[in-house]
Structure formats: structure tokens, C-alpha cells
Amino acid sequence: MSTRRRGKPIEEQVKGGLSKVPKVKRRGNPYFNRRTALPIILGLVLIVAVCRKLYQRIFQTPIIQDALEPFEPSPPVEIDPDIFQVVDIPGRGKGLIANRDIEPGELVIREKPLFKVPHSISTSPIALIAKLLREADASGRQAFLDLSYVNFPEDVDPEEHPDSVALAIFETNAVAAGDGVGIFPRMARLNHGCSSAFNVVYNWRDKEGVLVVHALKSIKKGEELLTTYFDTKRPRVERRAFLAEHYGFNCMCSVCSLPDAQSVASDKRLTQIKDYYGRFATWGERNITGIEAIDAVRSIWALEDEEGYRSERGRLAADAALVAASHSDSAATREWAKKSVEWYGYELGRDSLQVHEMKGVVASPKRHPAWGSRERLKVGGPGGSK
Numbered sequence: 001m002s003t004r005r006r007g008k009p010i011e012e013q014v015k016g017g018l019s020k021v022p023k024v025k026r027r028g029n030p031y032f033n034r035r036t037a038l039p040i041i042l043g044l045v046l047i048v049a050v051c052r053k054l055y056q057r058i059f060q061t062p063i064i065q066d067a068l069e070p071f072e073p074s075p076p077v078e079i080d081p082d083i084f085q086v087v088d089i090p091g092r093g094k095g096l097i098a099n100r101d102i103e104p105g106e107l108v109i110r111e112k113p114l115f116k117v118p119h120s121i122s123t124s125p126i127a128l129i130a131k132l133l134r135e136a137d138a139s140g141r142q143a144f145l146d147l148s149y150v151n152f153p154e155d156v157d158p159e160e161h162p163d164s165v166a167l168a169i170f171e172t173n174a175v176a177a178g179d180g181v182g183i184f185p186r187m188a189r190l191n192h193g194c195s196s197a198f199n200v201v202y203n204w205r206d207k208e209g210v211l212v213v214h215a216l217k218s219i220k221k222g223e224e225l226l227t228t229y230f231d232t233k234r235p236r237v238e239r240r241a242f243l244a245e246h247y248g249f250n251c252m253c254s255v256c257s258l259p260d261a262q263s264v265a266s267d268k269r270l271t272q273i274k275d276y277y278g279r280f281a282t283w284g285e286r287n288i289t290g291i292e293a294i295d296a297v298r299s300i301w302a303l304e305d306e307e308g309y310r311s312e313r314g315r316l317a318a319d320a321a322l323v324a325a326s327h328s329d330s331a332a333t334r335e336w337a338k339k340s341v342e343w344y345g346y347e348l349g350r351d352s353l354q355v356h357e358m359k360g361v362v363a364s365p366k367r368h369p370a371w372g373s374r375e376r377l378k379v380g381g382p383g384g385s386k
């Protein structure tokens, strides 16, 4: 079907209509005409460039890109091969147990995908996964087939339908990896915990083509390493329903098994955190002031401290730095950027691109790309009053 609009051809419309509109006479400028315009513009560009250089020299505020070397992934950090062991855990299948105390920010897994499936595919997923498995080497294929799976129809015999089993394994274990979804057999043994219960976070690094897992909190020897399978900032009843449907288990993590009164208090905090995130986002639409936006960030931080929720803080502090920079609050931009460096460091690694970028903001707040894009305002740093 044609998408062209019906109507008179444009020439006819112009002929009959536009020619009748009286022409507005252009005012002539004796100093600014076609002949003089180019040299004037070039002159202005030159003056601006010279002023900018002078300004940078006087105030020593090199732009972020100049202040730091361009980001290059550092050589892989060596991981202690015995940092955890894979063991059977009653009621959870296999899981990872720390063999020693682990510090926040420590790298525990760095893994290339066994294979990746793009977000949009033209063939059937079952056929694609079967093909990718055939292409994997024997040990990779075995590692994949050893993984657990759920939600397999009871009336179907797995022995007779190996391709359907492969799809179920994929659905139970695949995680986001840039432009696709990947299988990482070592990481896939991580079990789930909600809210304050998870202590490691995984993250895909596009430039390196690897998945990294860092400790978000200190983990004691003998403790289980737990990640989170989804955004758990919602009430227990909803979390459990989601996990039962998608992962086939009734969550009994330390947060889901809190006594009722404490669980209600935790649910309330998680809901409030989510609401404050929603409020914070409205600063983008100018519905709240920069001061109110920073207040929302402080409220999130305080509620998370109470809850023991530690994730996403690098990003939150980076967003607060953006608000502060937009309102030209240099001290606050730097303080929030410092927080961001610290928390991105735990969650994504001290060698991550995000830490590198936020170090640039700490070094030179006024060179934040959002600097001065809103009215001047003292919004305050993380230590300011609520």
C-alpha cells in the first residue's frame, strides 16, 4: 500500500497559492552581505578558539577528553582460581560458595560467552541454538548441557526432544550481553537473591567482549555468592510471583524469608525507593527543581542504607553529578562524581569505562557535557542536608 498522501501535485499548489502571497522585501545590510559574511564568520570562530585556549590556560580547566588518556581497557586482572567453589545447595541445585573472604569490588568471574544470540533473529530460536551448540567445542557443549533448566512441559520426554531441552537451558541461563543474550557457563551457576540478599553483580563489557562479575559487598568465607535476576525493588509477593513464573522456584532468600512485620517494612522501603527514582526522573522534564532532584537522590540513598540495598549507586551518583553540573554547581558535581567513582568501582570494577569517565568529571567538573545547561543553582552534594 502506498504511503503517499493524496492531493494536488506540489507544483499546482505553488502555482495557484504561494505565488499570490506578497513577498517580504529583504532588508539590505550594508556591512553584512554574501561577500563579507565568510571572512566575518571565520574571524569570529578564530576569536572564540583563541579565547577558549586563553581561558583554559588561565583557569587550568582542560576539557575532560584532554584531561585523561582515552579509555583503553586495562590488561585483565588475575582472578584467584580458588575464590569460590561450585557445590550442591539443598533446594537450589548448584551454587557458588566463597572459599575465602571477598572484598567489595573484587573481580570474581571474567568470562567470554560460549555463544551469543542477537536480540532479533530471523530463524526459529530452537534451530539457532541447536546450530550454535553444534558449532561449539565438545567441552563447551558439555558445559552447556550440564546447566539446569526449568519450565519444561511435563508431558514431553526430554530424551526425545534434545533441541527443546537446549532451548529451556538457554532460557533459564542466558543473560544480557550488549547487542544480544549470551551463555556464560561459569556465571550461570549463580543463584538469585532479592534486595539486600544479593552480593555480586554481573556486567557485560562490550569493548572487551567479556562478562565480569564483581563483589558488591564483603562476602565471608562459606557464604553463597548471589546475584539478582531482575529489578527487585518491588514487594515480596510480586518478586515471588515473577521468580516462580520465570525461574520455577519459590524464593526463600534472606529478604523473602523475613518475618512478616519486617517484610512489610522492607516492601515499604523498596516501594519508596522506586517512587523516589520516579520522582528524580521528572527533573528531566523540568517538573521538579535541581534541589528537589538532589533531595530525591539523598532520600534514595538513606532508604537503601536502611534496607541494605547497595546496587546501582554508581549510576545514581553519576546522575546526581549531571544535575549538579547542569545547574553549574561545581563543588556538588565533584562530590557526586567522587561517590560515583567509588560505587561504580565496586559494582563495575575500578578498571571500568564508567569509573574512567567519572574520574574525568572529578578532575574537571566544569567540563561535564551538561555543564550550565540549566539555571545556576546550588543543589548540594551528598553530604548536604535533606
Ligand SMILES: C[S@@+](CC[C@H](N)C(=O)[O-])C[C@H]1O[C@@H](n2cnc3c(N)ncnc32)[C@H](O)[C@@H]1O
Pocket (backbone or CB within 6 Å): 091, 092, 093, 094, 095, 147, 148, 149, 150, 172, 173, 188, 189, 190, 191, 192, 193, 246, 247, 248, 249, 250, 251, 252, 253
Ligand atoms: C541460572 S540457574 C542458577 C544455577 C542453578 N542453581 C544450577 O544448578 O545450575 C537458575 C536456577 O537456579 C535455581 N535458583 C536460583 N536461585 C534460587 C534461589 N534463591 N532459591 C531456589 N532456587 C534458585 C532455580 O531453579 C533457577 O531456575
